[in-house]
Amino acid sequence: MTQGIPFNVPFLAVAAMIGIAFYIIISQRNLIKLVMGLSILASGANLFLITLGYREGGVAPIYTYTPAGIMVLPVPQALTLTSIVIAVACLALMLSMVIHIYRHTGSTDSEKSRIMKG
Amino acid sequence: MMSKIVRTMASLLILFALIYGLYIITHGHLTPGGGFQGGAVFASGVALLIVAFGSEIIHKSLKEHRLSILESSGALIFIGLAFGGLAIVFFYNFLVGSPIFGHIPPSGPNPGDIWTAGVIPFMNIAVGLKVLAGFSAILLVMALATTLTEVEE
Amino acid sequence: MRKIAIAVSLSIFVALLIGAAFLIHPFGYPPSPMDDYIIENTQRETGANSAITAVVFDYRGYDTLGEATILFAAVTGVVMLFRRKKLSRIKP
Numbered sequence: 120m121t122q123g124i125p126f127n128v129p130f131l132a133v134a135a136m137i138g139i140a141f142y143i144i145i146s147q148r149n150l151i152k153l154v155m156g157l158s159i160l161a162s163g164a165n166l167f168l169i170t171l172g173y174r175e176g177g178v179a180p181i182y183t184y185t186p187a188g189i190m191v192l193p194v195p196q197a198l199t200l201t202s203i204v205i206a207v208a209c210l211a212l213m214l215s216m217v218i219h220i221y222r223h224t225g226s227t228d229s230e231k232s233r234i235m236k237g
Numbered sequence: 238m239m240s241k242i243v244r245t246m247a248s249l250l251i252l253f254a255l256i257y258g259l260y261i262i263t264h265g266h267l268t269p270g271g272g273f274q275g276g277a278v279f280a281s282g283v284a285l286l287i288v289a290f291g292s293e294i295i296h297k298s299l300k301e302h303r304l305s306i307l308e309s310s311g312a313l314i315f316i317g318l319a320f321g322g323l324a325i326v327f328f329y330n331f332l333v334g335s336p337i338f339g340h341i342p343p344s345g346p347n348p349g350d351i352w353t354a355g356v357i358p359f360m361n362i363a364v365g366l367k368v369l370a371g372f373s374a375i376l377l378v379m380a381l382a383t384t385l386t387e388v389e390e
Numbered sequence: 391m392r393k394i395a396i397a398v399s400l401s402i403f404v405a406l407l408i409g410a411a412f413l414i415h416p417f418g419y420p421p422s423p424m425d426d427y428i429i430e431n432t433q434r435e436t437g438a439n440s441a442i443t444a445v446v447f448d449y450r451g452y453d454t455l456g457e458a459t460i461l462f463a464a465v466t467g468v469v470m471l472f473r474r475k476k477l478s479r480i481k482p
Contacts, residue, residue, distance in 0.1 A: 130411035208464035
């Protein structure tokens with residue numbers, strides 16, 4: 120550690136997003152708010168993947184009419200593409216199940232939809 | 238079913254949205270974009286139609302068992318192209334250097350040539366078909382489910 | 391009682407996350423020799439002008455195959471959950 124401790128603002132933003140998402144998942148009771156918390160968690164992970172691959176003063180890694188400069192890393196951007204599509208698919212399935220729970224039990228409270236009791 | 242101004246403007250704007258989505262899909266090897274992004278733009282055009290006209294009218298001409306034929310054909314084309322280069326490895330790019338899509342661009346910054354990149358444009362079109370059919374089917378089914386009053390299992 | 395447990399565990403977790411954010415490499419100087427090879431040799435080996443599309447469909451094609459499978463399974467699940475009982479008129 121010859122340069123001291125680096126103060127990286129994007130990684131602190133990722134830590135804040137994941138912390139807020141975990142607080143929402145633990146403490147809320149409404150089912151729609153739980154689904155929103157899971158979606159914020161997925162977005163925080165995608166942001167972390169993109170900010171890992173940035174080079175100082177870089178341009179996009181595409182060779183059609185590029186300006187001069189060094190290029191940023193292309194592999195984390197490819198992994199983030201896959202992760203965004205998977206998050207959308209999981210969100211669609213979760214919302215369909217919330218609609219079915221509302222039709223069967225009549226409310227979106229997670230304390231009232233415990234069917235196996237006693 | 239919204240008012241007459243909204244319906245007229247939606248039926249004019251849907252043309253530009255669909256052509257923009259297809260442009261992003263087919264130019265995936267030259268500019269930022271590709272199969273997944275272009276499919277999402279196309280499906281947002283279909284969402285505009287569902288919001289403006291109501292899901293009952295759209296369901297008369299766009300049923301979900303026809304969209305599943307599109308999606309399955311996209312997946313089969315993708316797997317068939319992956320098996321095409323099995324002589325060396327699985328997923329080998331066997332069209333680089335051959336006369337179909339096989340020009341090699343000069344090194345460094347250049348204006349793009351569309352007849353390059355081997356098997357990648359076909360894979361872009363296959364994945365674009367899969368994504369647009371899948372997202373349109375999800376949107377249509379979820380919009381239909383909220384208009385019925387009595388639904389059985 | 392429940393609120394005290396939530397507060398203690400969440401504050402320990404967020405403190406560990408912020409501590410990890412200070413220990414990663416400085417933002418803007420990643421150590422990676424693999425991507426130098428990909429940026430140099432994309433136009434000669436695959437023939438595409440865009441390095442990101444070449445990585446998604448040529449160097450890492452297996453990940454795209456798995457993701458297409460997940461998309462297919464999710465669409466099948468959603469359409470199956472909203473079926474209506476109109477097929478009971480078929481006589482055996």
